Amino acid sequence: IWIKNRLNLVSSNILFGLILVFMALFLSVNFRIALIVAIGIPVSFMVTLIAADLIGYSLNMLTLLGALIALGMLVDEAIVVAENIFRHMEMGKTPREAAIDGSAEMFPAVMTATLTTVFAFLPLLIMSGEMGMFMKVLPMMITILLLSSLFEAFYFLPLHAKEFFSIGKFDKIHERSLFWEWLITLNSKILKQLLLSKKRSLSLLVIAILLATAGMISITKFQLFPEFDTTQIYVNGKVDINSKLEDTAELISEVEKALMADLPKSEVASVTSVIGMKFNPDQSFELGGNLFQIFINLYEKAPENLFDTYINPLLSPEYDGSDMIRQKKAQEIAKVVQKEIVDPFKEKKLSNGALMFQEINAFVQQTGIVGHDVEIGLVSSDSPKLLVAIHQLKEKLKSINGVYDVGDNAKEGVRELKLRVNEYGQQLGFSEGYVTSGLKGTMLKAEYGKMFNDTGLVRIRIEDPEKDRNMQMESVRLTTPDGKHIVRLSDICDFYYEKSFVKIFKEDAERMRSVFARVDSKVVLATEVMNQIRPLLNEIEKESAKVIIKGEEKENKQMRKEMSQAAMIAIFLIFISLVWMFNSLILPLIVISTIPLSVVGALIGAYLLGINMTMPGVMGIIGLAGVVVNDALIMLSFIRKSKDYDELVEKASHRLRPILLTSVTTVLGLLTLMFFASGQALIIQPMAVSLGFGIAWATILNLYYVPLMYAVIYRVKV
The missing domain is CATH 1.20.1640.10 (Multidrug efflux transporter AcrB transmembrane domain)
Structure with a gap:
């Protein structure tokens, strides 16, 4: 339809x-x-x-x-x-x-x-x-x-x-x-x-x-593309990265119930959810067990001008107005969803004190030429300074009226265990490779052999069923390479837990983290936001990180360059044509x-x-x-x-x-x-x-x- x-x-x-x-x-x-x-x-x-x-x-x-x-x-x-x-x-x-x-x-x-x-x-x-x-x-x-x-x-x-x-x-x-x-x-x-x-x-x-x-x-104000009405609102995000599909689905069911209960039936036709993926504003998508995508399907917009009301029904080859009952624009409904449903879920916590959602946003998909209205990339080898710069930039964006959905892609992943064989372990003949091999049977499903039976090949694997509940790494014991002694892991290795970033983003061979936001074009334009944060960007570039402008501002710069070239070519070709005609x-x-x-x-x-x-x-x-x-x-x-x-x-x-x-x-x-x-x-x-x-x-x-x-x-x- x-x-x-x-x-x-x-x-x-x-x-x-x-x-x-x-x-x-x-x-x-x-x-x-x-x-x-x-x-x-x-x-x-x-x-x-x-x-x-x-x-x-x-x-x-x-x-x-x-x-x-x-x-x-x-x-x-x-x-x-x-x-x-x-x-x-x-x-x-x-x-x-x-x-x-x-x-x-x-x-x-x-x-x-x-x-x-x-x-x-x-x-x-x-x-x-x-x-x-x-x-x-x-x-x-x-x-x-x-x-x-x-x-x-x-x-x-x-x-x-x-x-x-x-x-x-x-x-x-x-x-x-x-x-x-x-x-x-x-x-x-x-x-x-x-x-x-x-x-x-x-x-x-x-x-x-x-x-x-x-x-x-x-x-005259400039923006890359005008805002237009659609028949879908996207609500998507991610939960804890350690979550399985079933865990994510259970959490999303609460959001679905809130959407179905609070949204007016005269505006919303249905709500559809997909677990394990999410669409980005630039029309790309991500996959992962902790990701989710909710589609709020809206009815068609009711006629709002003279042409749509009286002329379009007469001249359309196959006019069907049965679905045209929605009174509000998709952007207006999205603001209500963000304020009354999404924002409360951002603050909601689980029983263990962790946030229910690491990220959740509502938005109306537009042309998809740019992922975010405002996007700034930061490059620095000093991670603490980089995180401080990201925090400063996000706070500045949040303080500007009309800017919302402020976020970044510097997301930490699962907690990782780092092992390093100490001097005593090296004296006993231990190496990182030997320790890893010894821990396979304890931490993973280690394969120790193969055999055949009536049905064919059988792989023999050993797994500790209690490893995720009762294991204490300090108490794990390993046999020395010469086979004469058994030692505790804590005696031969120095180990610590560390969280790394979920993804590594690179541009021109440099690791980059981005801060992004959306703007309400009725209140403020992306170009105006960039003008307001430019002093802070100059300060960040001097003190802590290299700044790379992306988002709509980058596309605007590229567009101005190409449009200028197109205009010069057009005027030249027009001039040549006129010279040919008038001599x-x-x-x-x-x-x-x-x-x-x-x-x-x-x-x-x-x-x-x-x-x-x-x-x-x-x-x-x-x-x-x-x-x-x-x-x-x-x-x-x-x-x-x-x-x-x-x-x-x-x-x-x-x-x-x-x-x-x-x-x-x-x-x-x-x-x-x-x-x-x-x-x-x-x-x-x-x-x-x-x-x-x-x-x-x-x-x-x-x-x-x-x-x-x-x-x-x-x-x-x-």
């Missing part, structure tokens, strides 16, 4: 996005243009499905989300080509001439525009590690969809346009829309007014945008200059929706670079060679309709993901917000900033 509901949700988002795009086209342009563009969408999707299957991608949540991201961009090429064919029809050409001339005229610009978008997303494939494996499907799906839409726009669309415009009588006066006439007139007046003081207008516009960008960056260096620089100025739109969008900037959000900003330049190069391809203001304004007005249409359809395609995301779709929401709000703001830049910049650089006269 969970998988079906997730796929239903994404599918209904795609269908609703298509409906919004169709409505925008039918309401704002000629009916025939809208129909021509609409026919091309299923063709592009079919080509995409075939191509995705050939390269090994299946239909899943991420591929469908990639399709949803590209939905609005899918019709951009078709809109520009169809609108230009329509413009040639308005000039009095026959349908055949208009289809040929209109599509041929736009081929260089549209192909370059598509390539710039592809070049913006493809460099994201350089992302490495688990993040790269997780996210690379998005740029691949977007690239395939855009290339398939380009193929459709110049292969099928002109044929459709010729046929549709040949049907009935085409009255160009009747076909003109009063709405577009009014909008073009208004835009022309604004642009002409700005051109009258072009240098001042351009300077004020650029300065205002740069100041707004700097201000938004200063108040100029100045015009591509005008187009490229819109990229940094459009970032403020993405930042404002994240702020208005109350979400933090995340790694998918940064991916959206890089992808925005390719989408933003599309309208800019289409604008420049028309206004270049303008001799005066009137000619520039007239040519710019010809691009108003396609620029607005491509922007509106792209934003509408992203609408549900921006405002009505739920479940795992919340991972991709920041990407949609960056693209949607960035494109909306870039529309203003392309309508006014680009003509102004062109007029200033090329000194267009009045």
Whole structure:
């Protein structure tokens, strides 16, 4: 049911996005243009499905989300080509001439525009590690969809346009829309007014945008991935390492009873336990008789927004809302479990005074890219100093509001007996090997011989049945190597008990211990926690141990490096494409200059929706670079060679309709993901917000900033 509901949700988002795009086209342009563009969408999707299957991608949540991201961009090429064919029809050409001339005229610009978008997303494939494996499907799906839409726009669309415009009588006066006439007139007046003081207008516009960008960056918070709701809560941990499976199961039964008694039946469907293993937040797992894993299985979340309540049931292929009764988010329930059930068990003790659980925590599994939000590795050869540093760091983390589940992996194991033959023992001929051999029969199940009977081989073993109850090591007696004397073990050996660590962790050939914690992103972010503990880390590094930053901070650093590289590659490829199209260096620089100025739109969008900037959000900003330049190069391809203001304004007005249409359809395609995301779709929401709000703001830049910049650089006269 969970998988079906997730796929239903994404599918209904795609269908609703298509409906919004169709409505925008039918309401704002000629009916025939809208129909021509609409026919091309299923063709592009079919080509995409075939191509995705050939390269090994299946239909899943991420591929469908990639399709949803590209939905609005899918019709951009078709809109520009169809609108230009329509413009040639308005000039009095026959349908055949208009289809040929209109599509041929736009081929260089549209192909370059598509390539710039592809070049913006493809460099994201350089992302490495688990993040790269997780996210690379998005740029691949977007690239395939855009290339398939380009193929459709110049292969099928002109044929459709010729046929549709040949049907009935085409009255160009009747076909003109009063709405577009009014909008073009208004835009022309604004642009002409700005051109009258072009240098001042351009300077004020650029300065205002740069100041707004700097201000938004200063108040924007960053986290690796957004938090999202799931249908499972994990409760896991470990008991004493000497415990057997049966002992662990007996202790866990108390936790199960508490969970079943205290958790509301309207939220929790069932509780399942596995003894002998536990899952870690980074999706790895451990095995051991003292480990346990409890799954709290929740009902599906009840619809919480307009889309989930009214639209999703209508558009989903197989909608089943019988399980959607949970009112609280998984994170809210996990906090209750941690506070009311898990925390009391942390303090509970056994009859011998030992803690019942060495470790027990409740958490909601997320993307699994990082094991813990905060993780710091400490390396030192001085164990006492290392343990002191670990204690200091844990206490500091516990003092920060919003930080919980503070722990470390410096766990002591079972008590071990260390033996060393003393000088007297050596004089008698004892060695560690001889002592070990002599103790086998006492401490272990020693094999002393073999024989055969009717059933086959029989191994003869000797074991002391009282060794675990009544044995005193000091009283154990051994025969001397020469066989003449019997001595006590305490006379010939120095021995002591010592606890060692359960596991040895190494990084770059150095033994390392880690301190880790989780954070409540509603209260504090991992980056803010790292800033607060940095003075203590500097002090620890000077006095006692080498500090290695891990967790989300490490991934953030790696992500910033790779995203910077991807952005540089994308801008370079976009620039090369523009130089090829314009055969100029100045015009591509005008187009490229819109990229940094459009970032403020993405930042404002994240702020208005109350979400933090995340790694998918940064991916959206890089992808925005390719989408933003599309309208800019289409604008420049028309206004270049303008001799005066009137000619520039007239040519710019010809691009108003396609620029607005491509922007509106792209934003509408992203609408549900921006405002009505739920479940795992919340991972991709920041990407949609960056693209949607960035494109909306870039529309203003392309309508006014680009003509102004062109007029200033090329000194267009009045």
